[in-house]
Amino acid sequence: MMKLYVYTMAALLLNGCNPGSAGENQVARTSDPLPYEYAIVIHGGAGGATREGLGEEGIAAYEASMDSALQIGLEILRSGGPGIDAVEKVIRYLEDNPLYNAGRGAALTSEGIAELDASIMRGSDLEAGAVTGLTEVRHPISAARRVMDSSVHVMFSGPGATIFARSQGLEVVPPSFFITESSQRSLERSLRANKFGTVGCVVLDTHGDLYAGTSTGGITNKKHGRVGDVPVIGAGTYAKNDVAGVSCTGQGEYFIRITAAREVTALMEYKDYSVEEAAREVIHQQIEGMGARGGIICLDRYGRVAMEFNTSAMFRAYGNSDGTHLVKIFPGEGS
Numbered sequence: 389m390m391k392l393y394v395y396t397m398a399a400l401l402l403n404g405c406n407p408g409s410a411g412e413n414q415v416a417r418t419s420d421p422l423p424y425e426y427a428i429v430i431h432g433g434a435g436g437a438t439r440e441g442l443g444e445e446g447i448a449a450y451e452a453s454m455d456s457a458l459q460i461g462l463e464i465l466r467s468g469g470p471g472i473d474a475v476e477k478v479i480r481y482l483e484d485n486p487l488y489n490a491g492r493g494a495a496l497t498s499e500g501i502a503e504l505d506a507s508i509m510r511g512s513d514l515e516a517g518a519v520t521g522l523t524e525v526r527h528p529i530s531a532a533r534r535v536m537d538s539s540v541h542v543m544f545s546g547p548g549a550t551i552f553a554r555s556q557g558l559e560v561v562p563p564s565f566f567i568t569e570s571s572q573r574s575l576e577r578s579l580r581a582n583k584f585g586t587v588g589c590v591v592l593d594t595h596g597d598l599y600a601g602t603s604t605g606g607i608t609n610k611k612h613g614r615v616g617d618v619p620v621i622g623a624g625t626y627a628k629n630d631v632a633g634v635s636c637t638g639q640g641e642y643f644i645r646i647t648a649a650r651e652v653t654a655l656m657e658y659k660d661y662s663v664e665e666a667a668r669e670v671i672h673q674q675i676e677g678m679g680a681r682g683g684i685i686c687l688d689r690y691g692r693v694a695m696e697f698n699t700s701a702m703f704r705a706y707g708n709s710d711g712t713h714l715v716k717i718f719p720g721e722g723s
């Protein structure tokens with residue numbers, strides 16, 4: 389624990405308050421030979437949130453929900469459960485929480501409906517599942533998992549995705565279920581207060597397997613039929629055992645163009661970057677270089693974490709088998 393504390397303090401001093409260079413990336417250093425038995429990292433979206441904007445109550449609500457999500461995942465991992473269950477359960481919890489832009493409370497299209505996207509990936513064999521444009525399936529992440537587990541395809545869209553989800557026994561709700569007062573207000577104010585809050589989760593389980601998943605309503609006021617990065621395997625989500633698991637959030641059009649999630653793993657695989665270096669390169673060079681904004685969470689095969697963003701905030705949480713437990717919103721703040 390002392391070692392972790394020293395690393396974290398050193399990193400805080402080095403990084404200062406640069407957006408996205410939060411010292412938590414140093415929770416374990418690349419040179420640290422000790423792998424974690426299990427680890428989990430979660431994001432609840434990267435965006436323009438400020439302390440003043442969220443207020444004390446808002447900050448407490450986001451921190452509490454990130455913490456609950458972390459506990460759900462840690463409990464499964466601690467008891468030796470498969471990482472895929474942790475990813476699915478954590479994201480289902482966040483999909484049900486209207487604070488986030490996934491499931492209930494998701495961003496609305498210009499027509500005022502929620503069109504939901506999700507994807508999930510297993511690092512051991514590169515199996516993946518994705519859904520896009522769902523309007524009636526309560527838990528898009530579960531639909532994505534069923535696509536991965538029970539279909540020969542990788543991605544389903546729109547009505548076909550709903551028919552598939554129904555055939556798998558998943559809960560179907562009326563489209564109005566997803567609309568909250570706050571998501572409607574966001575749409576009314578249009579892009580002025582674009583709703584961030586895509587959710588994602590990456591897990592290393594006790595079997596040594598990496599999994600990643602992401603779920604979103606996309607961006608407020610998007611055009612009917614617009615598809616972002618989240619359901620695109622390699623853009624919003626990627627996992628490959630022996631390399632890393634990755635989940636992204638931000639302006640999806642840019643994450644698609646650089647295949648952001650796969651880019652992190654490629655830099656690690658072919659250029660020997662550490663997970664922190666790869667995440668920094670993708671967010672602060674490539675995404676920022678295109679004038680775009682967003683964030684990324686990653687775990688390497690040892691459970692070492694990177695959480696990078698170039699926005700004013702990213703809701704995020706990380707835990708591992710050493711008892712490390714972080715919940716943060718703003719850059720560089722103490723754990």
Ligand code: ASP
Binds near residue numbers: 583606
């Ligand atoms: N990446 C998501 C999309 O473009 C939005 C977000 O993460 O805020 O659909």
